[in-house]
Amino acid sequence: MKKLISYFLLLLLVMSITDLKAQNEKFKALFMYNFTKYIEWPGDKQSGDFVIGILGNSPMKKELEVIATKKKVGSQPIKVKVFNSINDIGSCHILFIPSGKSSSLDEVKARVGGKGVLIITDRPGFGRKGSGINYVLKGGHQDFEINKSTMAEQRLKVNSALYSLGTVIN
Amino acid sequence: MKKYIPLLLFFLLSANLSLVAQEKTYDFENMSRKEILAISYDEMLEMPFEALKEMAEAIGISADELLNLALNREVSSASKKGESVFESPLSTTVITKEEIKLTGATTYEELFRLVPGMIVRQESNGNYDIHIRGNDNLPPGNFSHFSENMMTLVMVDGRIVYNYINGGTIWESLPVAMSDIERIEIIRGASSALYGPNAVSGVINIITRTPDKEGAQVHGDVKVGNNDTYIGNFSLLNKLSEDFGFKVSGAYDFRDRFQDDFYEYASGTYVPADSLTSMFGNQLHASSPDAELAKKAFNANAGLFYEPSNDVSMSLNGGWQSSESQSMFFENLATPFGIRESETGYVDYKASAYGFQAQVNYLTGRQNLHKKMIKPVIEYDMNFLSANLEYDLVLNDLGIGELTVRPGFNYQLANYDDKTYVEKVDTVGDLDRGLLNGEKSLETISGSMRIDYKPISELRLIAALRADKYNVPDDIYMSWQFVGAYNINSKHLLRATYSRANRGSFMGNAYANFQNPLGANYYQFYVGDENLNLLTQDLIEIGYRGILTDYLQVDFEAFRTKTTDFDALFPKVYEIDGGITYDQWFYQNIDMESEQLGATLNVAVQPLDNLIIKVFGTYQNTKLTNVLKDISEFYTINFITGQQSMTPYSELDESSFEDGNNDWTPGFYGGAMINYTPVQKFNINASLYYYDKQTYSRYYFAYPTHKTMEASLDPNVILNAKVAYRISNNASVYLSGQNILDHNKPEIPYNDKVSGLYLIGIDFSF
Numbered sequence: 001m002k003k004l005i006s007y008f009l010l011l012l013l014v015m016s017i018t019d020l021k022a023q024n025e026k027f028k029a030l031f032m033y034n035f036t037k038y039i040e041w042p043g044d045k046q047s048g049d050f051v052i053g054i055l056g057n058s059p060m061k062k063e064l065e066v067i068a069t070k071k072k073v074g075s076q077p078i079k080v081k082v083f084n085s086i087n088d089i090g091s092c093h094i095l096f097i098p099s100g101k102s103s104s105l106d107e108v109k110a111r112v113g114g115k116g117v118l119i120i121t122d123r124p125g126f127g128r129k130g131s132g133i134n135y136v137l138k139g140g141h142q143d144f145e146i147n148k149s150t151m152a153e154q155r156l157k158v159n160s161a162l163y164s165l166g167t168v169i170n
Numbered sequence: 171m172k173k174y175i176p177l178l179l180f181f182l183l184s185a186n187l188s189l190v191a192q193e194k195t196y197d198f199e200n201m202s203r204k205e206i207l208a209i210s211y212d213e214m215l216e217m218p219f220e221a222l223k224e225m226a227e228a229i230g231i232s233a234d235e236l237l238n239l240a241l242n243r244e245v246s247s248a249s250k251k252g253e254s255v256f257e258s259p260l261s262t263t264v265i266t267k268e269e270i271k272l273t274g275a276t277t278y279e280e281l282f283r284l285v286p287g288m289i290v291r292q293e294s295n296g297n298y299d300i301h302i303r304g305n306d307n308l309p310p311g312n313f314s315h316f317s318e319n320m321m322t323l324v325m326v327d328g329r330i331v332y333n334y335i336n337g338g339t340i341w342e343s344l345p346v347a348m349s350d351i352e353r354i355e356i357i358r359g360a361s362s363a364l365y366g367p368n369a370v371s372g373v374i375n376i377i378t379r380t381p382d383k384e385g386a387q388v389h390g391d392v393k394v395g396n397n398d399t400y401i402g403n404f405s406l407l408n409k410l411s412e413d414f415g416f417k418v419s420g421a422y423d424f425r426d427r428f429q430d431d432f433y434e435y436a437s438g439t440y441v442p443a444d445s446l447t448s449m450f451g452n453q454l455h456a457s458s459p460d461a462e463l464a465k466k467a468f469n470a471n472a473g474l475f476y477e478p479s480n481d482v483s484m485s486l487n488g489g490w491q492s493s494e495s496q497s498m499f500f501e502n503l504a505t506p507f508g509i510r511e512s513e514t515g516y517v518d519y520k521a522s523a524y525g526f527q528a529q530v531n532y533l534t535g536r537q538n539l540h541k542k543m544i545k546p547v548i549e550y551d552m553n554f555l556s557a558n559l560e561y562d563l564v565l566n567d568l569g570i571g572e573l574t575v576r577p578g579f580n581y582q583l584a585n586y587d588d589k590t591y592v593e594k595v596d597t598v599g600d601l602d603r604g605l606l607n608g609e610k611s612l613e614t615i616s617g618s619m620r621i622d623y624k625p626i627s628e629l630r631l632i633a634a635l636r637a638d639k640y641n642v643p644d645d646i647y648m649s650w651q652f653v654g655a656y657n658i659n660s661k662h663l664l665r666a667t668y669s670r671a672n673r674g675s676f677m678g679n680a681y682a683n684f685q686n687p688l689g690a691n692y693y694q695f696y697v698g699d700e701n702l703n704l705l706t707q708d709l710i711e712i713g714y715r716g717i718l719t720d721y722l723q724v725d726f727e728a729f730r731t732k733t734t735d736f737d738a739l740f741p742k743v744y745e746i747d748g749g750i751t752y753d754q755w756f757y758q759n760i761d762m763e764s765e766q767l768g769a770t771l772n773v774a775v776q777p778l779d780n781l782i783i784k785v786f787g788t789y790q791n792t793k794l795t796n797v798l799k800d801i802s803e804f805y806t807i808n809f810i811t812g813q814q815s816m817t818p819y820s821e822l823d824e825s826s827f828e829d830g831n832n833d834w835t836p837g838f839y840g841g842a843m844i845n846y847t848p849v850q851k852f853n854i855n856a857s858l859y860y861y862d863k864q865t866y867s868r869y870y871f872a873y874p875t876h877k878t879m880e881a882s883l884d885p886n887v888i889l890n891a892k893v894a895y896r897i898s899n900n901a902s903v904y905l906s907g908q909n910i911l912d913h914n915k916p917e918i919p920y921n922d923k924v925s926g927l928y929l930i931g932i933d934f935s936f
Contacts, residue, residue, distance in 0.1 A: 026214075027226045034219040070215060100660035103627065106566070128480065141227040148412075149480065165219055167383050170412050170480060 027142040028135055029063035032094065032120065035133060036073045038162035041093055042116040042155045050076035053083050053092035055101045055108065086111060094118045102126055116155050127169045132156065138167070145169050196221050198228035199899050206850070227899065228850070256715055259630060259655035259665045261287065261358040261372075261727045261770070267351055267379075271933060272845055272855045274892030274906035276393070276401055276423070278354065278376060279341055283859040283888070286725070286772045286786035287358045289839055290859065291917040292909075292924045294507065295397050295425040295464035297497035298341065299918065302358050302372035303729070304792055304835030309738045309762050310867045311801055311878035313501035316738070317834070317866070317918070321370035321673050321705065323361075327378055327487070329518050329531045330366075330556055334584040334612060335539065335548070335605075336678045337368055338499065343512035343537075344376070345469040345489040347403035347421035349389040349933075352379045358770075359729060360709040362649035362671030363634035366580060367614065370671045370707045370733075380475055380485070381407040381415030393906070393931025397464070398426040401929075415475040425464040427496060432461075432505040433920040435870060435879075446504045449871035450688040452544070454504040459496070459542045463509065467493035484521040490514070498921055500539045500548060503871070506920045509541040514552075525562040531555075538591075546684040546696075547595055547604040550588035557581045560618075572624040578636075580616040585609060586677050601685040601693070610681040613641040614674070628657045638672075642680045642700045647672045661717040666710075673705040679737055679757045695754040696739060703735040703759050725772040733764040741804045741876075744816030758819055761796040764832065780847040787840025787860075792832035799828050801869055802877040814874055833865035833882075851896040859888045866919045881919035887911065900936040905929070 032052070050073040054061055061080055068078035073093075083089045086107050095117050097105060102123035109119065109130060119131045127134030127145030132154055134145045144166040151158050196217075198206060206228055214222060263285045275281045279298035282288045289301040299306075299318055307317040320337035323330070326346055332339045354376050361369040381387070390404030403421035410416070431440040436449050443461040446454040471489030492513045498506040514535025521528045538549035560578040592604035618636035625631070632653040639646045651669040658664065682698035713727040736759070743754035768790025776782050798819075803826040807814050841859040848854070862885050870879035892906035905928070912926035 026211075027222070030214055030222055031219075033215070034222060037219070066211070067215065070212070130480075143223075143226075162219075165223060168412060170477065 024142055025059045025063050028122070029060055029067055031135070031142070031144060032060075032064070032096070033067050033071060033073075035094075035118065035120075035162065038159040039118060039151075040157040040159075045093055045116050046074070046076070048076065049079040050074075051079050051081055051090075051092040051094075053081050053089060053095045055083055055086070055089070055095065055097045055104060057082070058096065058098040060096055060098065091115075092117055094120060096120045097122070097126075097131070099123045105129055105131060114153060114155065118154065118156055119150070127167075133166070136167070143167065196224065198224050201228070256663065256717075257630075257655070257657070259632060259653045260361065260667060261711065261713060261729075263287075263356045263358075263772075265354040265356070267353060270348060270351060272853060272892070272894075273843070273857055273890065274855065274894075274904060274929070274931075275348075275890075276399075276908065276927075276929070277341065278344070278346075278348075278351075280890070280908065281354060282356070282374075283841055283890070284784075284843055284857060285356050286770045286840065287727075287788050288356070289836065289861065293497040293918055294427045294495075294922040295399065295927065296342075296423065297465060297495050299498065301835075302356070302374075303731075303766065303768065303788070304790065304832065305371060305731075305733060305764055305766065306832075307834040307866060307868075308736055308764060308794070308832065309760060310794075310797060310832070310834065311869060312738050313869050314498055314506055315500050315678070317868070318499060319371070320676070321368060321707075323365050323367070323369035323373045325373070325375045327518065328375065328520070328529055328558075329516070330554075330582070332368065333537070334552070334554065334586060334674075334677050335537075336500075337674055337676045340493070340495075340499075340510060340512055340537070342423065342465050342467040342493040342495045343491055343514060345471055345491040345514075345516065346376055346378060347405055347419040347469065347471070349391050349403045349421075350378045350405035350417070350419040350471070352377045358727070359667060359711055360649075360669045360671030360707045360731065361651060362638075363618065363636045363651035363669060364620065366616065366636070367638055367647075367672060367674035367704075370673055370705065378419070378473075378487075379405065379407055379417065380473075381409040381417055383407075384409045384411075387936070389933075389935045391931060391933040393929045395927050395929035397428060397925075397927065398424065398462075399927060399929065400424045401931075409475075413477050413479075416473060417475075418470075418472045420470040421468070423465055423467045425466075426462045427464040428922050428925040430461040432507055434505055435920070436504070448502070448504040450503065450692075452503075452688065454502060454544065455542050456544045457542050459509055463494060463496045465493070465495045467491070467495070469493075482521075482523045484519070484523075486517070486519050488515070488517040490516075494541070498918060501869075502540065502543055506918070507922075508539065508543060511538040511541050512536075525564070527558075527560045527562070529556075529558045545595075545603055545686060547588060547592045549591040549604075550586045550606065551590065552584070552586045554584045555582070571626060572622075574622045576618075576620040576622070578616075578618040578620070580614070580618070582612075582614040582616075584612045584677075586611075601687060602683055603685070605684050605696075606677060606681050607683050610677055611641065612675050612677065612680070615639045630655045630657075640675050640704075642675050643702060643704065644700075647704060647706075663715045665713045665715075667712075669709045671707050671709070675702075675704060682757065691749055692751045693753065695743075695752065697742075697754060697756045699737075699757045702737050702757055705733060705735045705737065707731050707733040721776045723774045726769070728769040729766065730768075731764075731766040733766075736760055736762050736764070738762075738798075740798075740819045741816050742818050744814075746813075753816070760798075760819065761827075762798075763795050765793045765795075766835075767791050767793075782845045783842065784844075785840075785842045787838060789838050790835065791837065792835045793829070794832050795829045796827045797830055798822075799826055800878045802875055805875045807875065834867070836862040836864050838862045853894045853896075853902075854891070855894075856889065856891040859890075861886055883915070883917070883919060886913055886915065886917070888913065888917075894933075901932060901934040903930075903932050906931065 064080045099122045120133045121131035122135040127147050132150045146166045147169045265281050282300050283290045292298050301319045318338040324332045324339045357373040365373050386408045388406050392402040401423045405419035407417040434441045443459050469491035473487035475485045477483040494511045496509050516533040518531035532555050534553040540548045558580045563575045565573040587609035588604040588606045595603050616638040620634040623631045634651040636649045649671050653667045655665040680698045680700050682696050684696045686694045709731045711729040715725045717723050737757050738760050739755050742756040745752050770788040772786040774784045804816050839861040843857040846854045865882045867878050867880040888909050889911045890908045894902045894904035896902045908927040910926050914923050
């Protein structure tokens with residue numbers, strides 16, 4: 001039995017050396033950057049900083065800040081802002097609602113509806129509930145849903161190529 | 171050190187390649203997980219979106235997301251509102267399609283061995299009896315069918331699928347292909363107010379896939395194993411346009427038993443089928459049964475889905491199934507096993523529009539629970555209609571927080587008719603040889619109201635009240651459920667529930683009328699009672715869910731239940747008329763009560779990115795009061811005359827009863843699951859299930875009187891495993907085994923000795 005335990009511990013040790021960090025937040029952040037290539041924001045939002053807002057704390061902040069140091073959206077520098085509450089939500093291009101805050105979607109929509117904000121959620125079923133894009137896990141990998149009518153309501157023009165990359169919700 | 175050299179080289183190579191990333195194409199399918207993960211971040215930033223998505227697909231789901239899935243899945247059953255399992259205010263477990271694939275489970279019932287708080291026992295190859303938190307085989311010492319689970323509400327896509335003979339579930343008759351399952355939601359605890367009758371020990375809802383992507387999606391799985399086991403299932407889904415989709419699915423499952431003899435109560439040994447004799451000396455079978463048969467099941471289904479707008483959606487599903495299994499279900503006085511046969515078809519229409527949700531379904535078919543047996547005839551034509559309408563009235567604008575009120579209406583009608591089949595059998599005098607001997611109906615009309623209120627975002631309160639008016643018994647039953655859940659923060663949730671639930675009304679209990687000649691001058695009758703009180707349970711439960719670290723989640727629940735109004739098939743009338751003895755047994759309510767006290771802990775941990783471990787267990791005690799000591803308490807033999815007399819249940823004195831524990835519910839049961847992905851293409855999954863010592867008791871006739879017989883099972887471990895190798899993005903080949911330690915013991919006394927089942931298979935998905 002002791003031998004078995006020592007083999008198991010050894011196995012754990014070996015595996016921890018090759019431990020590979022979780023990829024999903026990274027992919028979500030990279031997906032988010034890629035969305036910007038297929039979406040045209042209203043004219044009044046095409047200058048100045050490109051603001052990605054996050055409602056509350058999320059590991060996405062760290063990932064997005066890495067992208068912000070390396071990339072721009074068109075000519076707009078990327079700026080990542082954390083809004084601690086719904087009342088704090090200021091002007092932004094993308095608003096990411098982390099999974100734990102999903103129930104705030106309706107209130108968020110009431111606040112930024114029609115203002116050219118891409119609302120991104122991260123909870124099964126929320127694409128249908130009216131976010132613009134919703135991260136989902138499909139067939140065991142990171143994927144996304146896109147809600148056509150919400151995108152139109154938010155005055156966002158979407159290149160049809162994006163629809164073929166995700167799952168379209170009416 | 172050597173292993174770092176290729177990594178270093180690879181790093182240098184990928185750094186070089188990143189300079190020309192724009193032109194680069196990726197062949198993720200043929201790259202190892204390590205190679206893919208070595209791709210630099212800068213390179214990922216430059217990748218076309220299509221390539222990035224392929225990369226995400228090739229890497230697959232990371233273990234932390236798996237862990238998240240282990241506790242934090244979307245669930246719609248939990249409080250009849252979509253939410254994550256973490257937020258669920260009830261004791262909830264969700265088995266996802268990913269888990270089904272990883273574990274290699276061959277039946278739904280095996281999957282329940284991965285669910286905390288569930289007791290799963292295999293009867294014969296692929297046939298199981300399952301219970302949520304026990305209360306099984308009550309009252310002790312009764313007939314076989316009292317050991318079956320008759321107090322769980324089992325549904326497929328919200329459509330009731332338990333049978334109306336006794337409330338048990340004929341699992342092999344469920345028309346669902348495993349590859350078509352999206353997820354299975356299990357709720358532990360009395361929940362009639364939210365879901366309807368029979369949600370006493372809990373609810374199981376099997377949810378199938380809906381087409382969500384344009385283009386054909388095919389999922390399937392084919393495997394073969396020992397004991398002539400052949401299992402296959404497939405589904406094809408296609409969303410033809412933005413608002414219209416369809417699916418077709420089908421499955422087959424053929425298996426032989428692990429042995430071809432049967433336990434005979436009379437002799438206490440395993441004997442060939444043809445020689446099986448009842449405790450009264452009567453031959454069991456009318457014609458030779460297929461002794462080797464364990465299961466033979468097919469099903470085929472089709473569905474149409476239409477969603478013209480965000481506010482309106484509807485679906486129409488239909489299907490057909492044919493199945494036979496040899497397992498323990500209904501008493502036959504000779505052996506636990508019988509062949510049960512089902513041929514049924516169903517249609518199920520669901521619509522949702524502007525807050526209204528409607529579901530109407532109809533099932534029709536034939537079942538035979540005593541195939542090839544001389545008596546009684548338990549073969550009938552049946553149909554079942556259910557209609558449900560609910561409306562969500564959202565009152566968030568009142569300024570008092572989030573408030574949803576959901577009134578609901580439900581109608582159920584079950585008709586069972588065995589006339590055609592009873593008439594085919596020779597009659598002896600005027601005796602009725604069927605279980606029902608005619609057409610019988612059970613009708614329930616129900617109204618419900620649910621209030622779901624969040625005064626502040628951290629606190630959720632649910633109050634549900636339901637009234638069910640039954641035709642038999644002619645009475646209204648009220649059930650209720652009060653639930654509170656408090657999110658201390660996004661990582662800790664406390665919850666509490668108080669509820670009352672009742673069993674449904676069933677054909678056997680209400681209408682049984684079988685007159686059984688046991689000898690030339692001895693008739694035993696089994697008679698139902700249309701006025702039986704329905705079993706009722708009160709539950710108090712508290713729970714805690716916590717994400718303790720990024721890699722450790724726990725889910726704890728403690729419960730106390732009190733169950734009353736059990737019924738039993740006990741002697742009531744014993745008379746000797748013209749030299750013939752009439753020994754009449756009636757379904758009767760008994761004074762026995764059960765009190766359960768228990769706790770379940772579920773821990774999911776992810777020590778490494780590619781390793782997830784889930785461990786769970788339930789400690790519980792079930793105290794019984796006023797339990798009949800032994801069936802023999804009813805009978806007294808006059809040693810001078812040799813005559814036997816019987817005292818009815820209501821006239822037995824206190825000395826015939828005792829208090830004790832339900833020894834058939836193990837004091838501890840639980841399991842563990844480990845999933846390990848050493849390299850991208852390999853997945854290893856092992857699951858273990860354990861139960862403590864159990865003692866089963868049942869009715870026995872030993873000339874000249876009736877008594878209780880008992881048998882114990884030692885603690886047991888069942889180990890299942892699957893090793894899968896991905897041959898492409900679309901297919902994996904695998905080896906899997908159920909009970910690979912091959913314990914070769916019955917999991918219910920007198921049932922088959924369960925051997926290992928070893929399978930080889932391929933699953934595909936494109």
